[in-house]
Amino acid sequence: MKKKKSNMITAGDVIFILLVVAASVASMVLLARATASEKGSTALVEVDAKEVLRINLSEDQPRKTYTVHGVFGPSTIEVEKGRVRMLASTCRDKICVGTGWVDAPGKDIICLPNRVVVRVIGERKPGRVDTVTE
Numbered sequence: 001m002k003k004k005k006s007n008m009i010t011a012g013d014v015i016f017i018l019l020v021v022a023a024s025v026a027s028m029v030l031l032a033r034a035t036a037s038e039k040g041s042t043a044l045v046e047v048d049a050k051e052v053l054r055i056n057l058s059e060d061q062p063r064k065t066y067t068v069h070g071v072f073g074p075s076t077i078e079v080e081k082g083r084v085r086m087l088a089s090t091c092r093d094k095i096c097v098g099t100g101w102v103d104a105p106g107k108d109i110i111c112l113p114n115r116v117v118v119r120v121i122g123e124r125k126p127g128r129v130d131t132v133t134e
Helices: 011-036
Strands: 042-047 050-056 064-069 074-080 083-089 108-111 117-119
Touching: 042 064, 042 074, 050 064, 050 074, 083 108, 083 117
Parallel strands: none
Antiparallel strands: 042 050, 042 117, 064 074, 074 083, 108 117
């Protein structure tokens, strides 16, 4: 006699799912903790691949706005407490505005239609691994 396969979830299935979820949560927490302490020191603003502005990002900096003129019109950049965001832009979709606040090196705000890029730069801590590939 052949046994029929059951479509029911077994205790082993539940344990496996819980282990996968726990491993996922742990990796997200470790990754967030590893990058949380890195803050950028400068915001580099480029229009059409040419640097037009460098903004110092310091924690004690008061709120300040800058306007740069892109291909389609002005883009307004706001800086406050060591972070930067695109406050307004003349692009249609406003994806760059929706990016929100950025403060870590390697994080960028990009407005493709207006060709404005806000790049946070700074020094990485020595001995830190950025990426591992095989």
